[in-house]
Amino acid sequence: MNPNKSKILRVAVPTPLRQSFDYLLPIGCGLDRLQPGVRVRVPFQHRQLIAILLEICDESAVPAHRLKQAIEIIDETPVITADILELCLWAADYYHHPIGDVLECALPVLLRQGKPVEASMESYWRLTAAGRAVDLSSLTRAKKQIDVLKALALHEEGMTKRQLKELNVSGAVLKAVCEKAWVEEIRKSSSLAGLLPSAHSNVIESPLIMNAEQQTALDAILQTQNNFQVLLLDGVTGSGKTEVYLQAIANVLEAQKQVLVLVPEIGLTPQTIQRFRQRFSAPVVALHSGLTDKERLNAWISAQTGEAKIIIGTRSAIFSPFKNLGLIIVDEEHDLSFKQQEGFRYHARDLAIMRARAHQIPIVLGSATPSLESLCRALQDRYQHLHLRQRAGVAVQPNYCVLDIRNSFIEEGLSQPLLTAMREHLQNGDQVMLFLNRRGFAPVLMCHACGWTAKCKRCDARMTFHHSPRRLHCHHCDSQRPVFSKCEDCNQKDLQIIGLGTERLEQAIQKYFPEYSIARIDRDSTQRKGSMEDLLDGIHSGEHKILIGTQMLAKGHHFPNVTLVGIIDADGGFFSSDFRAVERMGQLVLQVAGRAGRVTKPGTVLIQTHHPDHPLLQQLLRESYGYFAATLLKEREGAALPPYAFLALFRAEAHSQEQAMQFLQQIKNVAASLGESIPLWGPVPAPMARRSGRFRVQLLLQSAQRPLLQRCLKRLLPEIEKLPSKQQVRWSLDVDPLEMF
Numbered sequence: 001m002n003p004n005k006s007k008i009l010r011v012a013v014p015t016p017l018r019q020s021f022d023y024l025l026p027i028g029c030g031l032d033r034l035q036p037g038v039r040v041r042v043p044f045q046h047r048q049l050i051a052i053l054l055e056i057c058d059e060s061a062v063p064a065h066r067l068k069q070a071i072e073i074i075d076e077t078p079v080i081t082a083d084i085l086e087l088c089l090w091a092a093d094y095y096h097h098p099i100g101d102v103l104e105c106a107l108p109v110l111l112r113q114g115k116p117v118e119a120s121m122e123s124y125w126r127l128t129a130a131g132r133a134v135d136l137s138s139l140t141r142a143k144k145q146i147d148v149l150k151a152l153a154l155h156e157e158g159m160t161k162r163q164l165k166e167l168n169v170s171g172a173v174l175k176a177v178c179e180k181a182w183v184e185e186i187r188k189s190s191s192l193a194g195l196l197p198s199a200h201s202n203v204i205e206s207p208l209i210m211n212a213e214q215q216t217a218l219d220a221i222l223q224t225q226n227n228f229q230v231l232l233l234d235g236v237t238g239s240g241k242t243e244v245y246l247q248a249i250a251n252v253l254e255a256q257k258q259v260l261v262l263v264p265e266i267g268l269t270p271q272t273i274q275r276f277r278q279r280f281s282a283p284v285v286a287l288h289s290g291l292t293d294k295e296r297l298n299a300w301i302s303a304q305t306g307e308a309k310i311i312i313g314t315r316s317a318i319f320s321p322f323k324n325l326g327l328i329i330v331d332e333e334h335d336l337s338f339k340q341q342e343g344f345r346y347h348a349r350d351l352a353i354m355r356a357r358a359h360q361i362p363i364v365l366g367s368a369t370p371s372l373e374s375l376c377r378a379l380q381d382r383y384q385h386l387h388l389r390q391r392a393g394v395a396v397q398p399n400y401c402v403l404d405i406r407n408s409f410i411e412e413g414l415s416q417p418l419l420t421a422m423r424e425h426l427q428n429g430d431q432v433m434l435f436l437n438r439r440g441f442a443p444v445l446m447c448h449a450c451g452w453t454a455k456c457k458r459c460d461a462r463m464t465f466h467h468s469p470r471r472l473h474c475h476h477c478d479s480q481r482p483v484f485s486k487c488e489d490c491n492q493k494d495l496q497i498i499g500l501g502t503e504r505l506e507q508a509i510q511k512y513f514p515e516y517s518i519a520r521i522d523r524d525s526t527q528r529k530g531s532m533e534d535l536l537d538g539i540h541s542g543e544h545k546i547l548i549g550t551q552m553l554a555k556g557h558h559f560p561n562v563t564l565v566g567i568i569d570a571d572g573g574f575f576s577s578d579f580r581a582v583e584r585m586g587q588l589v590l591q592v593a594g595r596a597g598r599v600t601k602p603g604t605v606l607i608q609t610h611h612p613d614h615p616l617l618q619q620l621l622r623e624s625y626g627y628f629a630a631t632l633l634k635e636r637e638g639a640a641l642p643p644y645a646f647l648a649l650f651r652a653e654a655h656s657q658e659q660a661m662q663f664l665q666q667i668k669n670v671a672a673s674l675g676e677s678i679p680l681w682g683p684v685p686a687p688m689a690r691r692s693g694r695f696r697v698q699l700l701l702q703s704a705q706r707p708l709l710q711r712c713l714k715r716l717l718p719e720i721e722k723l724p725s726k727q728q729v730r731w732s733l734d735v736d737p738l739e740m741f
C-alpha cells in the first residue's frame, strides 16, 4: 500500500470560518518536495477554492470516509514562504481572524485566483551588433536616431516602449532604426517591466551632509544592522527624517539586502517614490492602489526574486515576500491608515515589528507626531528613541499664533486677522494653505420655518450639502439624493445652509481673492484618476496660490513656497467622545502646520479657535509635541486606557437594535462565565447607533495585561461560534481598535 495515502493535507480555505480543513492528497500526487505554503485546489461546498497548504499531517479528526480528495497542487514552490506563513499564523492568532482570510490578504489577486507565478512578457528594444558598430558622427542629420542609439547603448538589457517614450523617442524613429537593423525587438518576461524608474531618472542625486542629530540617528540605525531593534525616529516636520532613511537604505543596499518602506495611504506615495528614485539606481518598486493586478503580481515577483531592492508600499505591502530583507521603515507611523478598519483588522506597523523580529533586522518608525503607543514604548526604553529637534538645512520651525475667534466677526469661517495675513503673504508672491477637515459645501441643510434638517434615511447622521454636483450626500453610507427646493417636512421654501465645508470655503476665498488661483484637495476634487497629481503639479509650479484641503493635504507633502497655514477650526478634537480625539487633533495640527516654511522662508501658522487658553493646545504650540504627549500619557495612565491597557472591541450589527444587543449580551455572559478578571463595558449602542440601515452595538473588553486579554478571547471565540443567534447579526472582533465607532 502506498504510504502516502494516509497523509492528510491541512489547508487554509478563504472562508470566514475560524478553522483549517483536511483533505486527502490528489490522485497520483507524491509527497516529495511538497511544502507548506503551496496553493492547493480543493472542492469546498460544491465549489472549487484555492487553499493554502498549512501542514502535512498523519491523522485527521474527520472520519476517513468523509475526507475529500484535493484536486491539484498548483505550485512546486510555496507562494506563501515560510516567514510569511509564520507572520500570517501569528496574525490570525493575535487578531483572532480566520487564517484563510488572512492568507488571502497576503497574496496578490492573480495568485488568489490560481494564476501562475509568472511575470508578464514585455517587448524590449536593444542594439544589434550592427547598431553598436554605427559611427555616430556619420549620422549628423539624424539627431533623434543618435539619441536612441546612445540611450540604448547605456541599457544593454534593452528598454521598453514606455521608457523610450519618456525620452521622447517616437514610434517613427524607433521604426527607422529597426529598419536599418541597428535595433531589434525582443520579448522577455521581467517582473520589473513597467515598474522600473524611467530611464532618464537614473541621474543619481548625492546624499546630503547631515547635521549632528541626523548623523547620530543614522549611526544608531546602522549599529543595529543584523539585529532586531525598534527605533523611533521622532523628528519634527522637515527635520530630515527622509534623508536619514535614504542613507540608512544606501548602507543596506550595499550589503546586498532589500528594504521595505511602508507609507500611509494617500498623496504621499508619488513624492516619496520620486525621492527614492532620484537617489538610487537600484530598482525601486511601488505598491499602491493605482497598479493593475498584473503589475501587482510583477512587483510581488520582483520582491521575491530579489530583483527589486526597495519596495515602497501602503499597508498590505507588509505581506510582500523578500529574498533578503535587511531593513523596514514605517514612515508616519502614527497614521491611521496603517490599521485596516474592516475584515482582517490588522495594524501594518505592528505586523512590521513582528516581521523585523522574525528576520532579526532593525525597524525604524518615523514621525513628527508619534502615536502614544510608540512613544510610551520608547519612554520605557523598549524602543530606541532618536530625536531630530531642529529643521534640517536652513529651514526653521513655523511661528504659531492662536486666533481667538470668540465674539469676533466671522464670515464663512474666516476671521479678519486670517484674511489680512493671507493678503500679505499672497502679495509677497507666496502660497497660502487653509485646512478644514470637512468636505462638501455645508454639513447641515435646515428648514428655517420648522427646524427640519436633512438626515440620512439609513444612518443616524445628517446629510452633507454638496454644491457641485448639487446633492445631499451621507458621508457614512455614501447614499445620495437630490436637494429639493422645499422642506421635506413642512413644504416651506425657507431652507438654510449651515456650517462650512471645503467647497463653501473655496467659494468664499474666490470672492475675497478673485485674482489668485485656488487648488482644493479633498475626496471629491481628487476622485478622477490623475487629478491629485494634476493639482499637486499646479501647486508645485506655482500656478495655484491658495491651497484648500482636508487631511489629504496634511500628510507628508512638501510645499516649499507655502509660508502661511490657516487652520480654520481646531475645536473639534476637544468635544469628541473618543478618548483618542485630542491626540489626533494635536497630530493633525502639527502635521498641517509642518507644511509651512519648509525651506528658506519662515512659516506662520494661524489657528482659529474658541478655546485659545486650552492648556493642551497651549502646550502643543508653546512647548512641543513631546510635552503635549507626556500630558496625554499621564491622563491615559490614570484612566487605565491604551497604551497602558489593551482593548478588544466586539461590534455587532443587525436589523434591530435589540437583536444586536442580545447577541453581545450573550457574549458578555459567556465572557463573565470564564472566570477571567477582564472588565467588560457594554453592550451599548455605537456612537453612531444606526448606519447603512443597520443598528450597531458594541462591547469592549479591557485589560492591563495583553496575555490575559488574549487568553480570554481565545476561550471566548469558540463559544461565540456556537451561539445560534450569530445567524441574525453581522459581528466582528477588533483587537487593538483605533476607532471606537
Ligand code: ADP
Residues within 6 Å of the ligand: 208, 209, 210, 211, 214, 235, 236, 237, 238, 239, 240, 241, 242, 243, 244, 392, 393, 394, 558, 598
Ligand atoms: P522630514 O521627512 O523630517 O519631514 P525631509 O527629509 O523631507 O524631512 O527634509 C526636509 C527638507 O530638508 C528636504 O528638502 C531635505 O532635502 C532637506 N534636508 C534634509 N536633511 C538636510 C541636511 N542635512 N542638510 C540640508 N538640507 C537637508
Ligand code: ZN
Residues within 6 Å of the ligand: 447, 448, 449, 450, 451, 452, 487, 488, 489, 490, 491, 492
Ligand atoms: Zn420645514
Ligand code: ZN
Residues within 6 Å of the ligand: 456, 457, 458, 459, 461, 474, 475, 476, 477, 478, 479, 691, 692
Ligand atoms: Zn447614511
